Amino acid sequence: MTALLISGGRVIDPTRGTDGPADVLVDEGRIVAVGHNIPLGPGVARLDASGRVVAPGLVDLHVHFREPGQEHLETIASGATAAAAGGFTAVCAMPNTDPVVDNQAAVGFVVRQAIRAGKARVYPIGCISLGQKGQQLAEFGEMVAAGAVAVSDDTRPVVSSQLMRTALEYAQTFGIPVTDHCEDPSLAQGGVMHEGLVATRLGLKGIPAAAEEVVVARNIVLARLTGGHLHVCHVSTAGAVELIRRAKDLGVRVTAEATPHHLALTDLACEGYQTSAKVRPPLRSAEDRAAIVAGLVDGTIDCIATDHSPQHYDAKEREFDEAAAGVVGLETALPVALAELVKPGHLSLLGLIDRMSTAPARLYGLSGGSLAVGAPADIVIFDPNAAWRPQASDLHSKSANSPFLGREFVGRVDQTLVGGRVVFDRSVKNIDG
Amino acid sequence: MTPTPLGKDLLGLEELSADQIRLVLDTAEAFKEVSERPIKKVPALRGKTIVNLFFEASTRTRISFEFAEKRLSADTVNVATQGSSVAKGETLVDTARNLEAMRIDMVVIRHPASGAAKFLGERIRSNVINAGDGKHEHPTQGLLDLLTLRDRFGRIEGLKVAICGDVLHSRVARSNIWGLTKLGAEVAVCGPASLLPTGLDRLGVRVIRRIDEALQWADAVNILRLQLERMEGGFVPSLREYNRIFGVTRERLARAGREVVVMHPGPMNRGVEIDSDVADGPASVILPQVTNGVAVRMAVLYLLAGGSPDWATHPAEDR
Ligand SMILES: [Zn+2]
Numbered sequence: 001m002t003a004l005l006i007s008g009g010r011v012i013d014p015t016r017g018t019d020g021p022a023d024v025l026v027d028e029g030r031i032v033a034v035g036h037n038i039p040l041g042p043g044v045a046r047l048d049a050s051g052r053v054v055a056p057g058l059v060d061l062h063v064h065f066r067e068p069g070q071e072h073l074e075t076i077a078s079g080a081t082a083a084a085a086g087g088f089t090a091v092c093a094m095p096n097t098d099p100v101v102d103n104q105a106a107v108g109f110v111v112r113q114a115i116r117a118g119k120a121r122v123y124p125i126g127c128i129s130l131g132q133k134g135q136q137l138a139e140f141g142e143m144v145a146a147g148a149v150a151v152s153d154d155t156r157p158v159v160s161s162q163l164m165r166t167a168l169e170y171a172q173t174f175g176i177p178v179t180d181h182c183e184d185p186s187l188a189q190g191g192v193m194h195e196g197l198v199a200t201r202l203g204l205k206g207i208p209a210a211a212e213e214v215v216v217a218r219n220i221v222l223a224r225l226t227g228g229h230l231h232v233c234h235v236s237t238a239g240a241v242e243l244i245r246r247a248k249d250l251g252v253r254v255t256a257e258a259t260p261h262h263l264a265l266t267d268l269a270c271e272g273y274q275t276s277a278k279v280r281p282p283l284r285s286a287e288d289r290a291a292i293v294a295g296l297v298d299g300t301i302d303c304i305a306t307d308h309s310p311q312h313y314d315a316k317e318r319e320f321d322e323a324a325a326g327v328v329g330l331e332t333a334l335p336v337a338l339a340e341l342v343k344p345g346h347l348s349l350l351g352l353i354d355r356m357s358t359a360p361a362r363l364y365g366l367s368g369g370s371l372a373v374g375a376p377a378d379i380v381i382f383d384p385n386a387a388w389r390p391q392a393s394d395l396h397s398k399s400a401n402s403p404f405l406g407r408e409f410v411g412r413v414d415q416t417l418v419g420g421r422v423v424f425d426r427s428v429k430n431i432d433g
Numbered sequence: 434m435t436p437t438p439l440g441k442d443l444l445g446l447e448e449l450s451a452d453q454i455r456l457v458l459d460t461a462e463a464f465k466e467v468s469e470r471p472i473k474k475v476p477a478l479r480g481k482t483i484v485n486l487f488f489e490a491s492t493r494t495r496i497s498f499e500f501a502e503k504r505l506s507a508d509t510v511n512v513a514t515q516g517s518s519v520a521k522g523e524t525l526v527d528t529a530r531n532l533e534a535m536r537i538d539m540v541v542i543r544h545p546a547s548g549a550a551k552f553l554g555e556r557i558r559s560n561v562i563n564a565g566d567g568k569h570e571h572p573t574q575g576l577l578d579l580l581t582l583r584d585r586f587g588r589i590e591g592l593k594v595a596i597c598g599d600v601l602h603s604r605v606a607r608s609n610i611w612g613l614t615k616l617g618a619e620v621a622v623c624g625p626a627s628l629l630p631t632g633l634d635r636l637g638v639r640v641i642r643r644i645d646e647a648l649q650w651a652d653a654v655n656i657l658r659l660q661l662e663r664m665e666g667g668f669v670p671s672l673r674e675y676n677r678i679f680g681v682t683r684e685r686l687a688r689a690g691r692e693v694v695v696m697h698p699g700p701m702n703r704g705v706e707i708d709s710d711v712a713d714g715p716a717s718v719i720l721p722q723v724t725n726g727v728a729v730r731m732a733v734l735y736l737l738a739g740g741s742p743d744w745a746t747h748p749a750e751d752r
Binding site: 195196197198199200201202203204205206272273314317318319320321322 | 544547
């Protein structure tokens with residue numbers, strides 16, 4: 001692998017709090033120098049990054065790749081390719097595949113498929129319970145040994161408080177977080193969107209904010225009891241943000257993520273029975289959305305995670321009640337976050353890179369999130385001024401269920417490097433290993 | 434498809450202006466006379482084909498539409514697909530494509546999913562009339578309720594109308610709220626809080642907790658059907674208690690001290706939300722509602738088919 005000098009870019013590194021023009025020299029898969037006017041040595045290729053941002057590659061703690069089981073929606077390879085195209089160098093794959101990832105062999109399968117794809121790094125998340133049935137603990141130790149970085153029964157909330165308690169206790173042996181899709185199934189039952197005026201007008205059954213908040217509250221209490229690391233998936237309500245803020249003040253080990261779609265959209269996006277806006281948890285009120293922005297700004301919500309959920313066109317082309325929930329997010333996350341957080345001045349670009357790279361890498365103990373000398377050369381290079389309108393044909397994901405198609409964004413990924421290797425280059429079609 | 438005074442489809446009263454609603458009511462007024470003739474037929478829709486697509490059982494709405502269509506001389510086909518083993522969504526998409534291929538002029542659709550009529554309307558060129566979609570709207574019911582109130586009071590503006598019962602699950606309630614507020618009536622809802630949806634206050638609707646208070650306040654009450662499933666769903670404990678706390682009885686009506694007009698969209702659960710002596714009593718306009726249903730549906734079909742809005746004032750040429 002030849003050495004690469006990324007020159008003339010605006011280099012952002014939240015681990016050192018730096019944001020300014022610099023060159024980055026990459027060799028043997030690692031960052032070997034960051035500084036001004038680094039000379040182009042013999043045998044070193046140059047990547048001109050002038051006018052563009054050079055930052056640690058984005059890290060996503062929450063994606064759904066559909067392999068094994070629903071490879072027509074997404075494979076680990078297509079998902080990892082979409083991730084790279086969106087500037088992500090590492091993603092964590094939720095275990096709700098078919099079959100589920102609840103044992104070391106299944107974890108090993110994900111790891112091998114990701115290596116074979118050779119795009120973004122894919123870290124498996126194992127199930128909390130065998131078969132995601134909410135009863136018996138899965139073998140955390142063996143899954144971690146095989147490469148799992150966290151446990152979750154995501155899409156299925158952990159109903160049993162006893163199971164959640166045990167998971168939070170047992171996970172501490174392996175130093176991994178327990179991450180929960182916080183939703184009370186009895187309060188959410190039959191609901192298809194946020195409970196509020198829009199749902200009332202559309203005649204759709206709502207999911208009250210309380211469905212999320214009662215479980216966030218319970219999980220916080222259990223995290224406090226056990227000392228375990230609770231990570232709250234896709235926070236969607238103002239009440240949940242406030243619960244997490246107070247828990248952090250009390251010193252409870254709780255961290256949280258929010259999705260780009262909950263940052264950008266409200267339940268109004270469901271007007272006209274737009275199934276592209278059907279997600280779980282649902283898009284909520286303007287007040288909830290504002291609380292999520294505030295939570296990301298003050299660090300109550302640690303990071304942005306996409307909850308990338310590929311669904312088939314036919315599963316969305318139907319009545320709202322019957323339509324599948326979920327949106328793909330990997331390839332629009334950065335432009336959406338730039339539009340919602342940086343452009344209005346809520347976060348600096350440095351702050352955004354922290355929430356999308358450094359913070360999530362730290363939470364799950366992943367490599368990346370840093371441009372320090374010696375760190376793996378996981379790097380995103382993006383043009384913060386490029387205007388574009390994402391179309392279905394632009395997406396590398398196998399699915400195009402996005403509410404952001406056709407909307408104008410500013411900011412587009414040009415190159416993504418994983419371990420010093422260019423895994424995505426907008427100017428080149430089909431980069432292979 | 435040439436634009437009509439109502440647009441291409443009738444999906445709900447939320448989308449209609451006060452003028453469009455008045456136009457339907459005025460047109461219906463003129464059509465009432467047709468139903469009083471010995472030969473109850475005008476050639477207004479001769480040569481038009483209409484499909485009545487009912488994904489949910491509804492004898493009275495379907496019959497009302499059929500009468501309206503036949504009295505306008507349309508060719509009609511009834512398709513009832515409830516209980517079909519095919520998944521609902523596939524049926525609806527495929528049904529839309531098939532209807533499009535058969536060059537149907539109009540489709541009347543009843544469907545258990547909110548938004549189904551809009552879904553269909555966006556995918557076919559034919560006019561679509563919503564005959565009830567899930568918990569969303571039942572616009573022709575809303576229109577016939579307005580016509581019945583206007584017949585009785587001579588006006589809608591300034592009337593106080595209380596919608597009583599299971600508002601949460603009621604498409605009739607939503608269409609009533611839009612229609613009444615657009616025409617200047619004051620609207621209240623009354624029922625157990627477990628059966629009232631959130632956010633109604635932001636639509637200018639008053640919430641009244643006790644049925645006696647609602648009867649004191651209202652000029653007219655629209656009493657909604659309480660479906661048996663609501664007990665199973667845990668929204669109310671029993672039919673008996675519902676009748677005792679929220680049922681409209683003769684004694685309660687008498688306590689209002691003045692006449693309160695009683696409406697019900699049917700079918701009624703006598704002895705649950707309404708007692709028989711109220712349903713059949715002097716203040717009841719439940720049967721006029723049924724009669725007006727045919728006239729309102731004739732008006733909607735006629736206007737959507739491109740019929741001249743002047744029917745109401747110059748109906749002579751068809752006679
Ligand atoms: Zn989830």
